[in-house]
Amino acid sequence: MRRVDLAIVGAGPAGVAAAVTAARRGLRVALIDEAPTPGGQVLTNPGTSRPHDARGQAIERGQTLLAELGRLPVELYRETIAWALEGTCLALSGPESPSEIEAAALIIATGGREYVPPFPGWTLPGVMTLGGAQRLIDKHGVLPGRSILIAGAGPLMWALAASVLENDGEVLAILDASRPADWARALPLIGTLQDRLRLAWRYFKVMRGSRTPYLFARGVLQARGDGYLEAVLAGERTYTADSLCVGFGFRPNIELLQLAGCGFVFERWLGGWIPAIDEHMRTDQPAIYAAGECSGVGGAAKALLEGELAALAAGTGLGVRLEAHDEDRLEWLKRRRQREIRFARVLNHACRPPRAYTDDLVDETILCRCESVRYGQVEQALQHGATSLDGLKNELRVGQGMCQGRTCGPVLQQVLAQKAGQTREQILPFHVRPPVKPVELGKLQEAG
Amino acid sequence: MKHQDVIIIGGGLIGACCADVLTGKGLETTLIERRFPASGSSRACDGLILLWDKNPGPEMALGQASVGLWENLVPQLDGDVEFRQSGTVLVAEDEGSLERSRQIVADIAAQGITATLLERRELQEIEPALAVDLAGGAIFPQDYQIDPRRATFSILRKAQRQGLQLLNGEEVIELRRHPGRSGGWEAATQKHVYAADYIVCAAGVWTTKLLHMLAIELPIRPRKGQILVIKAPRDLIRHPLLEGGYGDAVHAGTDDLQVALVAEMTPAGTMLVGSSRQFAGFDTDVSRDVLQALARRATRFIPELARAQWIRSYAGLRPWSPDHLPLIGPVAGFEGLYVATGHEGAGICLAPVTGELIGEWIAEEISPSLADAISPGRFRDYHPEP
Ligand SMILES: Cc1cc2nc3c(=O)[nH]c(=O)nc-3n(C[C@H](O)[C@H](O)[C@H](O)COP(=O)(O)OP(=O)(O)OC[C@H]3O[C@@H](n4cnc5c(N)ncnc54)[C@H](O)[C@@H]3O)c2cc1C
Ligand SMILES: Cc1cc2nc3c(=O)[nH]c(=O)nc-3n(C[C@H](O)[C@H](O)[C@H](O)COP(=O)(O)OP(=O)(O)OC[C@H]3O[C@@H](n4cnc5c(N)ncnc54)[C@H](O)[C@@H]3O)c2cc1C
Numbered sequence: 001m002r003r004v005d006l007a008i009v010g011a012g013p014a015g016v017a018a019a020v021t022a023a024r025r026g027l028r029v030a031l032i033d034e035a036p037t038p039g040g041q042v043l044t045n046p047g048t049s050r051p052h053d054a055r056g057q058a059i060e061r062g063q064t065l066l067a068e069l070g071r072l073p074v075e076l077y078r079e080t081i082a083w084a085l086e087g088t089c090l091a092l093s094g095p096e097s098p099s100e101i102e103a104a105a106l107i108i109a110t111g112g113r114e115y116v117p118p119f120p121g122w123t124l125p126g127v128m129t130l131g132g133a134q135r136l137i138d139k140h141g142v143l144p145g146r147s148i149l150i151a152g153a154g155p156l157m158w159a160l161a162a163s164v165l166e167n168d169g170e171v172l173a174i175l176d177a178s179r180p181a182d183w184a185r186a187l188p189l190i191g192t193l194q195d196r197l198r199l200a201w202r203y204f205k206v207m208r209g210s211r212t213p214y215l216f217a218r219g220v221l222q223a224r225g226d227g228y229l230e231a232v233l234a235g236e237r238t239y240t241a242d243s244l245c246v247g248f249g250f251r252p253n254i255e256l257l258q259l260a261g262c263g264f265v266f267e268r269w270l271g272g273w274i275p276a277i278d279e280h281m282r283t284d285q286p287a288i289y290a291a292g293e294c295s296g297v298g299g300a301a302k303a304l305l306e307g308e309l310a311a312l313a314a315g316t317g318l319g320v321r322l323e324a325h326d327e328d329r330l331e332w333l334k335r336r337r338q339r340e341i342r343f344a345r346v347l348n349h350a351c352r353p354p355r356a357y358t359d360d361l362v363d364e365t366i367l368c369r370c371e372s373v374r375y376g377q378v379e380q381a382l383q384h385g386a387t388s389l390d391g392l393k394n395e396l397r398v399g400q401g402m403c404q405g406r407t408c409g410p411v412l413q414q415v416l417a418q419k420a421g422q423t424r425e426q427i428l429p430f431h432v433r434p435p436v437k438p439v440e441l442g443k444l445q446e447a448g
Numbered sequence: 449m450k451h452q453d454v455i456i457i458g459g460g461l462i463g464a465c466c467a468d469v470l471t472g473k474g475l476e477t478t479l480i481e482r483r484f485p486a487s488g489s490s491r492a493c494d495g496l497i498l499l500w501d502k503n504p505g506p507e508m509a510l511g512q513a514s515v516g517l518w519e520n521l522v523p524q525l526d527g528d529v530e531f532r533q534s535g536t537v538l539v540a541e542d543e544g545s546l547e548r549s550r551q552i553v554a555d556i557a558a559q560g561i562t563a564t565l566l567e568r569r570e571l572q573e574i575e576p577a578l579a580v581d582l583a584g585g586a587i588f589p590q591d592y593q594i595d596p597r598r599a600t601f602s603i604l605r606k607a608q609r610q611g612l613q614l615l616n617g618e619e620v621i622e623l624r625r626h627p628g629r630s631g632g633w634e635a636a637t638q639k640h641v642y643a644a645d646y647i648v649c650a651a652g653v654w655t656t657k658l659l660h661m662l663a664i665e666l667p668i669r670p671r672k673g674q675i676l677v678i679k680a681p682r683d684l685i686r687h688p689l690l691e692g693g694y695g696d697a698v699h700a701g702t703d704d705l706q707v708a709l710v711a712e713m714t715p716a717g718t719m720l721v722g723s724s725r726q727f728a729g730f731d732t733d734v735s736r737d738v739l740q741a742l743a744r745r746a747t748r749f750i751p752e753l754a755r756a757q758w759i760r761s762y763a764g765l766r767p768w769s770p771d772h773l774p775l776i777g778p779v780a781g782f783e784g785l786y787v788a789t790g791h792e793g794a795g796i797c798l799a800p801v802t803g804e805l806i807g808e809w810i811a812e813e814i815s816p817s818l819a820d821a822i823s824p825g826r827f828r829d830y831h832p833e834p
Contacts, residue, residue: 084736086736091736371716384601385484385614385616385617386484387484387616387617388484390487391483391484391487394484394485394486394487394491394597395484395485395597395601397716400677400716400718400760401759402679402757402759404759404760433733433734433760433761433762433763434734434736434739434761435758435759435760435761438679438757438758438759439757439758440754440755440756440757440758441676441678441743441746441747441753441754441755441756441757441758442743442747442754442755444676444739444740444743444758445740445743445744445747445754
């Protein structure tokens with residue numbers, strides 16, 4: 001079996017920062033990601049697509065680390081899924097990976113996934129997430145449609161609008177479901193948000209320059225079309241659109257941490273259920289750390305700080321002696337992280353979907369895409385007394401398809417909370433068993 | 449709540465079938481389930497309704513009666529429970545195993561059940577995805593498949609329409625004789641105390657824990673089975689497949705892990721691959737070594753599966769009984785107390801007949817002809833292992 005000092009799952013900003021930090025200090029590091037190239041959701045490989053300096057300091061710093069990663073002796077396993085773990089031993093499936101890696105310490109940096117609350121027509125082709133649309137443009141140089149409507153909440157909308165416009169695309173309108181007052185909560189943090197303000201300002205200049213309508217709108221969307229998106233109803237208005245890009249922030253990918261047996265806490269404004277961790281990113285399981293979005297949704301800057309922090313803490317645990325400047329750095333990282341977390345709470349609060357999305361659900365709306373389960377069925381199950389995600393799964397098969405509840409889990413959690421008269425804290429995520437992501441059966445056979 | 453005729457403990461398929469029969473006979477019945485319907489073994493299993501694996505005698509009699517009851521029951525249910533007569537195919541890996549299949553076919557045909565031996569070529573025609581080096585097999589066209597969870601829910605709905613009180617999310621934590629009435633019982637949950645003339649313990653593998661409270665020891669042990677869920681082309685296999693050694697694994701006299709291929713397709717387009725049998729307490733975690741053993745068996749018989757996507761896994765507990773017959777009936781010395789469990793890997797098949805038997809005892813006060821063979825009292829001298 002392959003042995004390393006530190007194994008890291010996820011090569012986004014958190015995983016890359018962790019790998020570079022640990023490798024610089026001489027640790028033997030394995031970095032695992034299911035994507036063909038490292039970088040996670042925002043970092044791009046050098047040489048591809050757009051200049052990344054346009055994305056702010058955090059992403060710029062991430063790019064620098066990604067470049068350094070290539071020069072360090074880190075074992076990088078591409079297109080490799082970490083599908084299970086026992087203690088700090090990972091089960092892997094990838095073209096060049098061993099089937100198992102035994103690590104002295106483990107950092108889980110599996111990131112987050114975008115959240116879209118269900119609305120009528122949301123499964124029509126032509127409706128996609130903000131991040132999905134952004135990736136189309138960044139990685140493939142393709143616009144998501146000819147007439148694009150952007151809806152949801154948060155900075156991803158602005159970045160996407162700017163990208164579409166800069167690539168000579170048409171944005172029909174931006175429908176912002178946040179309230180201006182939500183953002184006022186960020187005022188006390190303004191001192192540390194200079195670069196992000198500059199970035200937002202840049203996006204807004206692009207939007208204003210094109211005279212794209214920017215509307216604050218908290219109503220539920222309705223997508224219509226015969227086999228493909230043709231129109232979007234938003235309040236009184238109807239837009240003839242062939243692309244609806246929508247997103248309401250992120251939810252953490254906690255499945256591996258669940259398998260690890262970690263304790264969780266409910267933090268609504270950090271994405272819901274997140275692992276209980278200490279200030280050094282340590283979970284309650286020996287030698288297992290969590291960093292980045294999977295430990296609480298908060299953006300790339302937070303992910304970078306946490307990756308570094310986790311690697312320094314894991315290194316110390318493995319006997320790496322910290323220099324004086326490392327000690328200072330550790331303290332600085334911890335302080336900065338607290339500020340990022342404060343900002344994250346503001347951001348996630350602003351990105352919450354309006355209540356109407358769950359209050360006004362209609363029977364036909366699909367909630368679980370894999371198993372085509374509609375709201376009407378869920379409501380019936382609730383009337384029959386279902387009170388938990390696992391109860392719903394039992395009755396309706398929700399969460400049993402290819403995505404394993406990644407998409408419908410957060411959706412159903414919200415529906416249960418609002419309709420079954422429970423608090424969000426009472427609703428536990430789906431129970432998780434291996435594999436956390438689909439794996440070729442042949443790979444299971446080889447393992448061990 | 450007012451004094452009931454019957455309290456059933458456990459909302460698995462067995463409890464559901466008991467509830468259906470008892471309410472159908474007009475008894476005031478309450479079913480208490482600690483979580484939600486089919487939250488125990490009846491969701492963590494396969495859905496095969498087999499006859500060829502039943503031993504001649506009481507087991508076969510129960511099986512045949514139950515299949516008949518299933519055929520009657522399903523048309524009365526709301527919702528599609530995916531009941532279908534898909535038949536099953538027994539697959540023989542080598543000549544020895546084919547010889548065993550020949551024996552099974554002969555035995556089964558003697559019971560009046562259709563069974564046909566398959567030569568190597570015939571097997572290939574019926575199931576083209578099977579490995580080419582298999583020796584042959586047998587087909588049993590009368591066997592059924594069902595979705596046990598949906599069945600549990602639908603049967604409970606039917607029982608509710610007949611007046612069943614269904615209580616989810618309440619765990620029976622104490623069973624005691626009714627202080628006032630002679631012969632009556634009380635079942636206490638965290639929330640309430642319920643009273644009835646009869647108690648039916650249909651709590652699957654957990655029945656032992658319930659009865660332990662009354663110092664009644666039953667020899668039921670949880671025999672764990674793990675399952676792989678695989679995304680497979682819908683017609684990859686056309687019948688549920690079981691390997692020739694399946695019967696031996698079921699009846700193995702040792703506590704060691706037993707693995708024998710069982711593969712069935714669900715209408716949702718997933719293939720369920722089992723089977724494993726092990727005694728590992730009440731825990732329902734999956735373990736890598738067992739999942740791997742299942743994967744090896746699966747690709748040995750269906751090579752194409754090596755490239756299919758494995759999407760989930762789960763584990764359930766079979767209520768094992770020492771003589772491979774269930775424990776259904778009254779508990780001697782405890783008037784009004786009934787047990788309905790111990791079906792091992794056949795509780796889905798045998799659920800309707802179990803409900804019927806309980807109904808005969810409680811509602812009609814007659815002792816069914818099979819009473820002795822399945823009496824819980826037949827293990828009177830049983831002592832639990834330390
Ligand atoms: C389009 C887009 C634009 C964004 N722009 C900005 C921005 O301008 N500024 C900002 O601060 N934030 C931005 N964000 C948010 C930012 O992407 C995240 O905050 C950041 O990527 C989080 O980093 P991370 O390392 O935690 O996770 P991620 O970047 O999500 O990386 C997680 C990685 O883990 C891998 N992974 C997960 N599970 C497994 C597994 N089981 N096996 C193997 N690999 C696995 C994934 O493939 C992924 O590469 C943007 C997000 C998107 C989608
Ligand atoms: C892997 C596997 C595959 C199988 N395949 C097949 C097959 O193909 N065909 C077949 O016929 N059989 C099969 N079986 C067997 C079948 O699943 C069981 O025999 C059957 O489900 C048992 O049903 P039950 O109602 O007795 O138990 P359960 O379904 O376990 O129901 C018992 C219920 O009692 C509840 N309970 C327990 N204690 C209490 C309490 N104190 N208070 C209130 N409620 C309580 C539990 O929550 C549970 O819901 C399989 C089993 C396994 C594990």
